[in-house]
Amino acid sequence: MSTQNDIAKAFKALHKPGNPIILTNVWDAITAKTVASLPATKALATASYAIAAAAGTPDEELTLEVNLRAVEAIAKIAKQFDLPLTVDFQDGFGDQLEEGLRAVIKLGAVGINLEDLSRESNRLYSIEEAQERIRRVMKIAEEEGVPDFVVNARTDALFTSPSNDLDEAIARGKAYLAAGASNIFIWGGPSRKGWGKAGIEEATKVLKGRLNVILVRMAPGGLSVKELGEIGVSRISVGPQLMIRTSGAVAEEANAILEGQSI
Incomplete structure (x- = not known):
C-alpha cells in the first residue's frame, strides 16, 4: 500500500522538463470528480481564485477555513481515484502557515502552491523571508511524514515590480529552489505584461526547466501545450479558467431554458 510520501514522490517525478505534467485546476467535489474521471489526468490541483468565487468571496479575502472545506471535499475524490x-x-x-499546512497534509495533499506576495501587506516578502517560509513548509512536511512534499513556489515579482523585471522573478525562483521548492511559478499578473x-x-533555461506556466485558454495568442513542452517547462496549469468558462456555459444554458427554448 502506498504511503502519502510515496504519492508525493510519484507526483514530484511527474514534473519532467520537456514533458510537463498538465493540471486542469478544480474547485469543488463535482469538478474534481469530473477531471479525475478523465484517463489523461495524472493529478488534481485546486485553484484558490475559483474556490473563493464558489464561496462568494474575492480571492484576496479567501480564509484558511473556507479553503480547507473545499480541499476536504476534493481530497476525498483524489483518494477515491488514487491521484x-x-x-x-x-x-x-x-501566520496560519503551520496550522494550515498540517491540515492540508492530514487531508492527503502532497504539494502546495506558495506565493511570495503577502496577503496582509500586499507587498512581496523579502527573498530571505520567502525562503524561510519554504524551509518551514518542508520542515513541517517532514514532521508529518512527507519529506518529498512538492512546493510550487510562486513569485509575483514580475507584475509587482515597477519595471516589470523578469530578472528579479528569475532570481527569486533560483533562491526558492535553493530553499527546497521543487518548482517555480512565475505569474505574469492580471494583464500578463512582459511575460x-x-x-x-x-x-526555463536559467531554472533548468523547473518552471510552471499558465496555459492561456481565455485569450488569443497563448502558447499551446506542445509549444510549452518544446520550450522545456515541467508543469502547466490553467488556474481559474475552467471555472470562468463553465460559468459562461451555465449562463448560456440557463438563458436558453428561461427563454423557453427546447433542447
Whole structure:
C-alpha cells in the first residue's frame, strides 16, 4: 500500500522538463470528480481564485477555513481515484502557515502552491523571508511524514515590480529552489505584461526547466501545450479558467431554458 510520501514522490517525478505534467485546476467535489474521471489526468490541483468565487468571496479575502472545506471535499475524490493532490495555498495565510499546512497534509495533499506576495501587506516578502517560509513548509512536511512534499513556489515579482523585471522573478525562483521548492511559478499578473515566449524560454533555461506556466485558454495568442513542452517547462496549469468558462456555459444554458427554448 502506498504511503502519502510515496504519492508525493510519484507526483514530484511527474514534473519532467520537456514533458510537463498538465493540471486542469478544480474547485469543488463535482469538478474534481469530473477531471479525475478523465484517463489523461495524472493529478488534481485546486485553484484558490475559483474556490473563493464558489464561496462568494474575492480571492484576496479567501480564509484558511473556507479553503480547507473545499480541499476536504476534493481530497476525498483524489483518494477515491488514487491521484496526487496539490493545493493552491496562496501565501500560506500569513501566520496560519503551520496550522494550515498540517491540515492540508492530514487531508492527503502532497504539494502546495506558495506565493511570495503577502496577503496582509500586499507587498512581496523579502527573498530571505520567502525562503524561510519554504524551509518551514518542508520542515513541517517532514514532521508529518512527507519529506518529498512538492512546493510550487510562486513569485509575483514580475507584475509587482515597477519595471516589470523578469530578472528579479528569475532570481527569486533560483533562491526558492535553493530553499527546497521543487518548482517555480512565475505569474505574469492580471494583464500578463512582459511575460511571453522569450521570457518563458529565458526562465526555463536559467531554472533548468523547473518552471510552471499558465496555459492561456481565455485569450488569443497563448502558447499551446506542445509549444510549452518544446520550450522545456515541467508543469502547466490553467488556474481559474475552467471555472470562468463553465460559468459562461451555465449562463448560456440557463438563458436558453428561461427563454423557453427546447433542447
